[in-house]
Amino acid sequence: MNAPDRNIRPEIRQLDEAAVNRIAAGEVVERPASAVKELVENALDAAATRVDIAYADGGKTLIRVRDDGHGMSAQDLPLALSRHATSKIDGTDLLNIRSFGFRGEALPSLGAVGRLTLTTRTTGEEGATLSVDGGRIGAVRPEAAQYGTTVTLRDLFHATPARLKFMRSDRAEAQAIADVVKRLAMAEPYVSFTLSDVSNNEARQIFRADAAQGALFDALEERMATILGREFTDNALRIDAEREGLHLTGLAALPTYSRGAAVAQYLFVNGRPVRDKMLLGALRAAYADVLSRDRHPVVALFLNCDPELVDVNVHPAKSEVRFRDPGLARGLVVSALRHALAGAGHRASSTVGGAMLGAMQPQGTPQRYQMDRPSGAAIRSAYQMQAPQGLAEAPALWSEPQGVSARHDAPVDGPQEAPLGAARAQVHENYIIAQTTRGMVIVDQHAAHERLVYERLKRQRAENGVASQALLIPEIVELSAHETAHLLELAPDLAALGLVIEAFGGASIIVRETPAILGQMNAAGLLRDILDELADLGQSQSLEARIDAVLSRMACHGSVRSGRVMRVEEMNALLREMEATPLSGQCNHGRPTYVELGLDDIEKLFGRR
Structure with a gap:
C-alpha cells in the first residue's frame, strides 16, 4: 500500500445524489432478500391485508411486490423516491417508532442500483406509475391499477456491477428470500402472503399463508x-x-x-x-x-x-x-x-414415538383388518374353548388371560389411568414397560432417575445455598480497572453461589472462597470466563452453569444404573415421581426419558388397523 503524498491536500467535495443513494443502498440492500424485506415491510406499514411476492433468478433479474394497502397519490410518487422522505414519522421523536420502516431510504436506494417501477392507486384517485433507472427518475404517468401498490424491481445491482460478483447462486438467493418472507409472515398472522418463482416465464408458487382467524x-x-x-x-x-x-x-x-x-x-x-x-x-x-x-x-x-x-x-x-x-x-x-x-412436567415430544414406530419394521406385508372388541364374557368363553388339553376343566386358571385382566376386577400393579401408567415388566435390566389406558410407555430407567436426582439436588441448592470453602492461600487475580469494577458489582451474586471476592488494591481482585462442590479450580480462569460472558451477553451464567454441571454429574453417578433389576413397586414409584417432577420428560442432556406408543399405533404395526 502506497503512503499518501503529504504535499497534496485532498479536497473536500459534496457527493452527488446518485453516489449518495448507491452508498445508502450498500448499507440497506445487501442482497435480493434485503430488497424483498424492505418492500414487504412497506406493504405491511400500508395496512395491507394481502401481499404477493414474485421473483426470477433468485431475485437478481426481477422482484415484484404487490399489496392491497392504502396506496399513494400521483403527487406522492416523486417524493416517495426522495431520500429521507417518509409518511411514518415526522422526525421529532426517533424513540417512538411504531412502524417497520422510518428512514425513507429503501425506495431511493433500490432505484439507485436497479430499474424500479412504482404503480399505485389510492381511494378516490386514478392510478399512476413512475419509473427510475439507476437513479434517473422519469415522469409520472397515469396507469390502470388496482387499489394498493405494486413495486417492480428489475436487474438489481445493474448500476453497480461489482456488487453482482458477491451474489450467491440463484438457489441460495431464493432460499434467503423465502426465509425473509416466512419471518414477516410469522409477525403478521392476520395478513395473507404468497411467494412465487416466475423464472423462465413459469410461475411456481413457493409459499402460501392465508390470513389466520381467531384469537x-x-x-x-x-x-x-x-x-x-x-x-x-x-x-x-x-x-x-x-x-x-x-x-x-x-x-x-x-x-x-x-x-x-x-x-x-x-x-x-x-x-x-x-x-x-x-x-x-x-x-x-x-x-x-x-x-x-x-x-x-x-x-x-x-x-x-x-x-x-x-x-x-x-x-x-x-x-x-x-x-x-x-x-x-x-x-x-x-x-x-x-x-x-x-x-x-414429564411431557416429551410426540415425535419420539413417531421415530420409534418408523424404526419398527413388521415382517412381511400383513393383510390389514379391523380388530373387533368383544365383550369380557365373550373373551372368557373364547379362551376357555382355546384352553390346552388338561386345562379345559379348570376355567379359573384360564378364563382371565393376563393380557386382558385390566378390563375386569383383577388387581392391577399401579394405576393404568396415570399419565405414565402401571409398570408391567423390565427388559434388558434398563427399560420399564408400563401399560396405560391409551397404549404403552417404555421408560429408560437410568435417564429418568438421572433427571429426578438432578432436580432434587437443585432444590436442595436453592433451599440451602451453595456451600463455599475458604482457600488456604487466597488467589490474587490481576485485571483491568474496568473489569475489576464490573466484577465487584456482581460480588453479592457471586457470593450466593459460593465465590467470595474482594478488592485488593489497584486493579486486583482477591478470591477468598470458592464453591466447595467444584473442588480444586482455576479461580482466575473462572473470573475471566465470567467477564467474557458479561461482555458478550451483559450477564454471566458461567459459575451457575459450572455448578449445575457438577450436580448433573453427581446425579448421573447417583441414579439407578443400567443393569439393575427393579421390583414392580420400585418401577411404579419411579413412574409416579416422574409425573410429579418438572422436566422429567428429558434427561440432563436433552434426550427423552420415555417413549409412548398409542394402542392404535401398536395395532397398525401388526396390521390390525
Missing part, C-alpha cells in the same frame, strides 16, 4: 403450523408472560423437539424480526439445563413493549435492537421459558 394464540398456532409444520405446534408450549412493561408471547418447543443447529429460532421485537445476540443468549440460558451444547431449541417468541423502551435505530437493516433495560428483557425471556418448561 392471538389460535392465529399464531395456525400460522406457525403453515410455516414450521404441525409437528412444531403439537410439541410447543404457549408462552405468555409480562414484567414491568414488557410482554412476551409465542411458542417454544419441548427440549426433546430440538435441532442440530440454531436455524429455527425466530425472535421478534414489537413485531419486527430481529437477530439480537442478547435475546439469543437468553434463549440458550433458558434451555441450558435441558439441552446438550450440540442441540438447539425451536422457538417463535414475540417481545412487545412501549417503543420508547427499545431503540430500533441502531442498525441500517434494523435487524438489531437495543433495550433501555437489557437485563429486564433477558430476565423475562429466561424466566418465562423456564417456567413453561417446568410446567410441562
